[in-house]
Amino acid sequence: GDSVTQMEGPVTLSEEAFLTINCTYTATGYPSLFWYVQYPGEGLQLLLKATKADDKGSNKGFEATYRKETTSFHLEKGSVQVSDSAVYFCALYRGTNAGKSTFGDGTTLTVKP
């Protein structure tokens, strides 16, 4: 079945550091890939997405490229801020799994001033 594996956390960085959170997936066909972010005490919200191979999703300085050859969708940001502290979830959607998405376990990021 489908699966998503995320880099284990927690990740602690200093402000302005470079961020990478690794995400790899297993799925048949051509899934759409997503990064969701959850700020403390809130639900999740979409951060960025990519629907086909080599697409790059970007938002708020974050980027991720859909790499089919390595089945990866790593999240990157060149310079993190304290306000980026949150839990990040990688997810995939194939459209044939009764509409369900498959999520990774989440990675907690803490950015210190």
Place this chain on the structure above:
Amino acid sequence: GAVVSQHPSWVICKSGTSVKIECRSLDFQATTMFWYRQFPKQSLMLMATSNEGSKATYEQGVEKDKFLINHASLTLSTLTVTSAHPEDSSFYICSANSANTGELFFGEGSRLTVL
């Protein structure tokens, strides 16, 4: 983007009572909504898929009689935790997929504490 709203944001109840959590899609119609439970270590557990006008589809290991799901309209799904016990204390989140694109819109979450 589309908006999904949950209510209440937090609720405290006594053991043995039932609690209802509502999930509404405010600006779109959602034939399918999803209910999750989030544990303290942050992972999301899909509990069930709520289908408008039909029975919910529960994930393996989720008690149907414990977690009652009703999706009576295209904009409202409810989760009722029946005879709640302290081990049911958790953060419950709903989501909806607005146009079968795979993009999910999440509610704000509901923190349940059972005393």
